[in-house]
Amino acid sequence: MMETKFTIPPIKVLLIALLFAFGKFYSQANNGAVGINTTTPNANSVLDVISGNNNKGVLIPRLTEAQRNAIVINQSKDDGLTVYNTTEDCFNYWSLADNEWKSVCGQMGKSVFTIDCSVSKAMGSYVKGKELTNSNYLTIAVNVTKVGNYTISGTTTNGYNFYGTGVFLNTGTQTIQIPGQGTPQNIQTDNVSLEANGTAVTCTPAISITVLSPAGTYTMSCGSATVNGVYKVGTALTASNTITLPVNVSTLGSYTITSNTVDGISFSGSGTFTATGNQNITLGGTGTPSSTSVKTITITSDSQGGVSTTCSVNVVVVIPKKTVLHIGLETAYGYSAYTGPSRSLMDAPTNFGTTASSIVKYEGFTHISLGNSPSSAALQTALNNKPDIVVIGYNYTPNATDAGYIASYLNKKGVVIAMTDDTGTAQNLFRGIFSDPTISASYGGGAGSVYALTNSDDPILNGPFGDVRGKNWGEDASTTVNISGLTSGFVPYSYAQPINSTTARTGISGLRNTSLNFIWFGDGGFLSNENANGNQYASNTIEPFVAPSSGGYFPVRKSSYGYAGNGYATGSMQVQNSILFANMIAWAIKQAEFSGINTQ
Numbered sequence: 001m002m003e004t005k006f007t008i009p010p011i012k013v014l015l016i017a018l019l020f021a022f023g024k025f026y027s028q029a030n031n032g033a034v035g036i037n038t039t040t041p042n043a044n045s046v047l048d049v050i051s052g053n054n055n056k057g058v059l060i061p062r063l064t065e066a067q068r069n070a071i072v073i074n075q076s077k078d079d080g081l082t083v084y085n086t087t088e089d090c091f092n093y094w095s096l097a098d099n100e101w102k103s104v105c106g107q108m109g110k111s112v113f114t115i116d117c118s119v120s121k122a123m124g125s126y127v128k129g130k131e132l133t134n135s136n137y138l139t140i141a142v143n144v145t146k147v148g149n150y151t152i153s154g155t156t157t158n159g160y161n162f163y164g165t166g167v168f169l170n171t172g173t174q175t176i177q178i179p180g181q182g183t184p185q186n187i188q189t190d191n192v193s194l195e196a197n198g199t200a201v202t203c204t205p206a207i208s209i210t211v212l213s214p215a216g217t218y219t220m221s222c223g224s225a226t227v228n229g230v231y232k233v234g235t236a237l238t239a240s241n242t243i244t245l246p247v248n249v250s251t252l253g254s255y256t257i258t259s260n261t262v263d264g265i266s267f268s269g270s271g272t273f274t275a276t277g278n279q280n281i282t283l284g285g286t287g288t289p290s291s292t293s294v295k296t297i298t299i300t301s302d303s304q305g306g307v308s309t310t311c312s313v314n315v316v317v318v319i320p321k322k323t324v325l326h327i328g329l330e331t332a333y334g335y336s337a338y339t340g341p342s343r344s345l346m347d348a349p350t351n352f353g354t355t356a357s358s359i360v361k362y363e364g365f366t367h368i369s370l371g372n373s374p375s376s377a378a379l380q381t382a383l384n385n386k387p388d389i390v391v392i393g394y395n396y397t398p399n400a401t402d403a404g405y406i407a408s409y410l411n412k413k414g415v416v417i418a419m420t421d422d423t424g425t426a427q428n429l430f431r432g433i434f435s436d437p438t439i440s441a442s443y444g445g446g447a448g449s450v451y452a453l454t455n456s457d458d459p460i461l462n463g464p465f466g467d468v469r470g471k472n473w474g475e476d477a478s479t480t481v482n483i484s485g486l487t488s489g490f491v492p493y494s495y496a497q498p499i500n501s502t503t504a505r506t507g508i509s510g511l512r513n514t515s516l517n518f519i520w521f522g523d524g525g526f527l528s529n530e531n532a533n534g535n536q537y538a539s540n541t542i543e544p545f546v547a548p549s550s551g552g553y554f555p556v557r558k559s560s561y562g563y564a565g566n567g568y569a570t571g572s573m574q575v576q577n578s579i580l581f582a583n584m585i586a587w588a589i590k591q592a593e594f595s596g597i598n599t600q
Contacts, residue, residue: 111148117203125256125270136180159185216253222311241285328393335393341534388592394524403432448541448563449475463583474544474575476525482507540571
């Protein structure tokens with residue numbers, strides 16, 4: 001019988017051998033689960049991969065973000081499609097529910113941004129051997145084009161570095177702080193090497209830090225400090241906003257001077273003393289003022305040797321523009337400051353302005369005039385519009401009804417500066433304002449009368465435009481009015497008796513109410529001067545106001561004034577009407593801003 005032989009081609013033998021060998025490592029015995037390097041894959045998995053020597057991992061497709069975005073998504077089949085995003089350095093998967101690629105490195109993944117080196121800088125002072133604190137950080141300006149996580153580091157070779165992480169929630173330009181850590185080892189200038197999300201950032205020039213020597217010994221003279229620049233609510237401080245601080249150095253070394261933050265602004269400075277003795281240092285300001293209140297800045301130094309290390313400096317912020325309602329005869333004399341040199345004094349930016357040299361930091365006035373004889377209805381309407389300040393001059397004569405409107409305005413924290421020389425007018429005003437029907441008014445000295453000012457420590461007698469305590473004011477061309485019957489609630493500025501008269505008179509000729517924003521002098525021509533240039537008028541008995549244009553309408557005394565009497569020669573006295581008025585306006589601005597009718 002013939003034998004039949006089955007010949008299997010060699011390739012088929014190889015395939016069968018591989019199948020048996022592969023079967024040792026792959027199994028579909030557990031509900032279709034596939035195992036790699038295991039014969040017993042996890043029953044709950046479709047694929048169970050084992051690293052035989054515990055030294056290998058699994059690689060899934062690696063795509064750049066652009067390549068990932070080029071995938072044409074099949075909405076019904078690709079939910080959960082996974083790739084490794086090399087741009088973002090993270091795994092991504094397609095979410096059908098949100099119709100977008102998601103990152104498993106947090107919801108947003110890695111951000112994309114650039115650093116603006118020109119405005120990025122190091123903050124704080126750096127001293128050899130002194131550990132960095134929370135005042136030592138990098139302020140980094142960035143432009144974010146994709147929201148997400150960020151990591152920024154800054155390194156030096158001098159024992160200290162910077163590191164910060166966070167999340168950009170919005171695109172666009174923004175500034176972040178990267179805190180420092182470590183202790184500077186050497187006195188030198190260090191260039192900071194930046195990295196952003198693992199990529200080196202080259203800044204030209206580099207962010208540099210000067211490490212100072214340990215602190216010296218010195219004392220500060222805050223009482224002699226000068227605050228430089230203009231400070232305005234909502235306007236960020238610039239390089240012009242500084243404090244010049246005198247110091248006296250007894251031991252050489254570095255200095256670091258900082259301040260607290262008050263209403264959004266602070267000051268600091270650092271450097272090295274190269275000589276002992278008296279010298280000035282400059283503290284730079286930063287921040288944005290948030291209010292017009294005067295800021296008392298506490299300054300702290302790192303001086304060694306047991307000397308005082310704190311003192312304070314006041315910073316004045318520009319006060320916004322105020323509305324002034326003028327009531328009086330508007331001629332060249334400037335009786336109510338709507339015209340004449342008194343108006344020029346108010347509008348001069350060197351007196352009241354926003355320049356660094358302005359005496360009162362202030363944005364200026366809006367002037368409104370009611371004229372000399374407004375009706376009661378017109379007065380009521382004007383006061384109901386809540387002007388910040390009211391100035392009254394010759395020859396407005398309010399009746400009892402008008403006086404009631406003015407008293408009501410004052411009780412609502414309005415500000416009134418009144419100069420009147422009519423007894424009926426003065427009596428109506430005072431009875432309405434002080435709610436006292438027994439107050440009376442009488443006539444006193446005539447043109448050229450000179451009245452001594454009291455020595456009260458008061459902002460009108462001793463203000464930003466001069467100290468006139470114990471000096472004089474002068475009556476204009478009419479007759480002074482004096483008030484009697486007041487018992488309390490006022491600061492007297494002058495009494496009824498002229499210094500150049502022997503005729504006995506009683507009462508008060510000038511005062512300020514202590515509970516209401518009210519100032520009064522008994523002369524309607526208190527501001528009188530017909531010279532448009534504000535120069536001294538050539539008379540000893542009229543027009544006592546002087547504010548020369550050649551001096552920027554700065555108020556000065558009238559050097560020759562007064563009639564002869566009581567031992568005084570004609571024109572031998574000096575009067576301070578313009579200085580008093582400038583101090584009144586400075587006071588009125590402050591009252592209107594911090595305790596006025598429009599602050600309620």
